[in-house]
Amino acid sequence: MTNQGLPIRTRFAPSPTGFLHIGGARTALFCQLAARATGGEFILRIEDTDRERSTEASVHAILEGMAWLGLTPDEGPFYQSERLDRYREVVDRLLEQGRAYRCYCSRERLDRLREEAMAAGLKPRYDGHCRDLDAPPQGIEPVIRFRNPDSGSVVFDDLVRGRIEIANAELDDLVIMRADGTPTYNLAVVVDDIDMGINLVIRGDDHINNTPRQINIYQALGAEPPTFAHVPMILGDDGQRLSKRHGAVGVMAWREQGYVPDALVNYLARLGWSHGDQEVFSRAELVQLFRIEDVNRKASRFDTEKLKWLNQHYLRAGDREQVLAELMWHLERAGLQPAAGPDPADLLDVQAERFETLVELVDQSRPFYADFAAFEPAAAKKHLRPVAMEPLQALRDRLQALETWAPDQLQGAIQDTADALGVGFGKIGMPLRVALMGHGQSPAINQTLWLVGRERSLERIGRALDFIASRAGGAD
Numbered sequence: 001m002t003n004q005g006l007p008i009r010t011r012f013a014p015s016p017t018g019f020l021h022i023g024g025a026r027t028a029l030f031c032q033l034a035a036r037a038t039g040g041e042f043i044l045r046i047e048d049t050d051r052e053r054s055t056e057a058s059v060h061a062i063l064e065g066m067a068w069l070g071l072t073p074d075e076g077p078f079y080q081s082e083r084l085d086r087y088r089e090v091v092d093r094l095l096e097q098g099r100a101y102r103c104y105c106s107r108e109r110l111d112r113l114r115e116e117a118m119a120a121g122l123k124p125r126y127d128g129h130c131r132d133l134d135a136p137p138q139g140i141e142p143v144i145r146f147r148n149p150d151s152g153s154v155v156f157d158d159l160v161r162g163r164i165e166i167a168n169a170e171l172d173d174l175v176i177m178r179a180d181g182t183p184t185y186n187l188a189v190v191v192d193d194i195d196m197g198i199n200l201v202i203r204g205d206d207h208i209n210n211t212p213r214q215i216n217i218y219q220a221l222g223a224e225p226p227t228f229a230h231v232p233m234i235l236g237d238d239g240q241r242l243s244k245r246h247g248a249v250g251v252m253a254w255r256e257q258g259y260v261p262d263a264l265v266n267y268l269a270r271l272g273w274s275h276g277d278q279e280v281f282s283r284a285e286l287v288q289l290f291r292i293e294d295v296n297r298k299a300s301r302f303d304t305e306k307l308k309w310l311n312q313h314y315l316r317a318g319d320r321e322q323v324l325a326e327l328m329w330h331l332e333r334a335g336l337q338p339a340a341g342p343d344p345a346d347l348l349d350v351q352a353e354r355f356e357t358l359v360e361l362v363d364q365s366r367p368f369y370a371d372f373a374a375f376e377p378a379a380a381k382k383h384l385r386p387v388a389m390e391p392l393q394a395l396r397d398r399l400q401a402l403e404t405w406a407p408d409q410l411q412g413a414i415q416d417t418a419d420a421l422g423v424g425f426g427k428i429g430m431p432l433r434v435a436l437m438g439h440g441q442s443p444a445i446n447q448t449l450w451l452v453g454r455e456r457s458l459e460r461i462g463r464a465l466d467f468i469a470s471r472a473g474g475a476d
């Protein structure tokens with residue numbers, strides 16, 4: 001029953017009614033991995049037949065999110081809204097074969113049926129009133145319902161959930177085409193999965209109740225149903241259903257928070273899937289090791305700490321080109337011009353291991369690209385004192401004479417200054433740090449000098465000296 005050996009053709013089929021959220025992104029990733037592992041194809045299909053809820057902006061957000069994560073489909077995007085004639089053709093065939101019928105029931109009648117069922121403690125279901133009408137009412141645009149088999153049951157082996165069996169008596173005649181001629185989800189999805197040759201459907205388990213109904217439609221159309229894999233939902237770290245509250249607005253919000261695509265992909269793969277206790281997986285390893293059958297059937301919890309930990313790993317050791325591209329994006333977003341400071345590659349070498357996200361990294365790298373308005377008062381008070389004057393002056397002289405502005409030479413210049421004055425390295429380090437950064441946090445001091453650059457460093461040391469002088473001359 002598992003498509004083992006067969007190249008898998010699978011699809012990701014989002015409805016464009018919002019962002020690409022974490023759950024959707026994970027489904028798309030599982031689809032891509034399953035397809036790549038077997039040399040098959042991963043198809044993107046936009047399920048936009050619900051005209052009221054579908055938006056262009058959402059289509060854009062989905063495509064953008066997938067592109068950013070590197071979840072590029074092998075085929076598509078296909079749009080259901082461009083295939084309406086095809087769905088009508090299939091519905092006509094079902095009507096002709098007696099596998100579907102027109103239903104004229106009013107909303108009031110359907111509401112009454114539902115209320116009566118609820119009052120009797122039964123599951124609401126359509127009673128088949130219009131199945132065999134002799135004289136259809138005039139002047140009403142009917143919907144089309146699928147004539148579900150009355151007896152027997154539907155059985156399928158879900159790759160994640162195992163064997164599932166539902167009696168047909170549990171299923172009612174579902175609407176497959178609305179009065180305006182647009183298909184409903186359950187019809188369109190089956191027609192498309194048949195036409196697109198899909199042999200494995202991976203989707204959220206919120207669709208598991210639709211599957212038996214869809215299998216009946218496959219059978220009515222004389223087609224072999226695909227294999228199904230329903231993946232469990234993702235919970236927030238508090239165990240509640242993932243929502244905006246958890247920062248789960250959309251994949252691009254993770255970008256804005258300073259995560260890199262490979263970290264997020266690695267993280268998503270591990271949400272519900274595991275391979276021993278390994279945490280870090282390259283994309284190639286994922287393709288090699290991922291099996292949809294190994295996805296856990298229990299819901300998984302989102303763990304922001306783990307995502308941060310992975311992000312740190314990728315900032316340090318991940319694909320450099322990707323991290324640099326993201327870094328550039330963040331510098332510009334923060335209003336900093338990469339050309340106005342150190343080469344971002346040098347910045348990354350120094351800063352990658354110090355931060356978990358690119359937002360923190362860029363925020364703490366601001367003084368390398370732009371001037372700061374004033375020294376932070378507490379840091380200045382503590383470190384820019386008259387006693388720092390002589391070491392800063394002496395260091396400035398050495399720095400001015402330095403031929404090569406590089407970390408080793410800069411380290412040497414500080415050390416030589418400290419030795420010549422007979423003071424400890426720290427006596428120079430902290431005042432220098434505040435002079436260069438405006439506050440007391442920075443990478444190793446020689447690297448800080450290197451990143452700030454010669455001209456800016458000399459100018460800032462001068463400014464610190466002026467500050468000390470004015471302070472010494474003042475009331476302080």
Ligand code: GLU
Binds near residue numbers: 015189203204
């Ligand atoms: N369009 C459906 C959704 O976004 C997915 C349907 C499917 O994968 O079968 O939930």
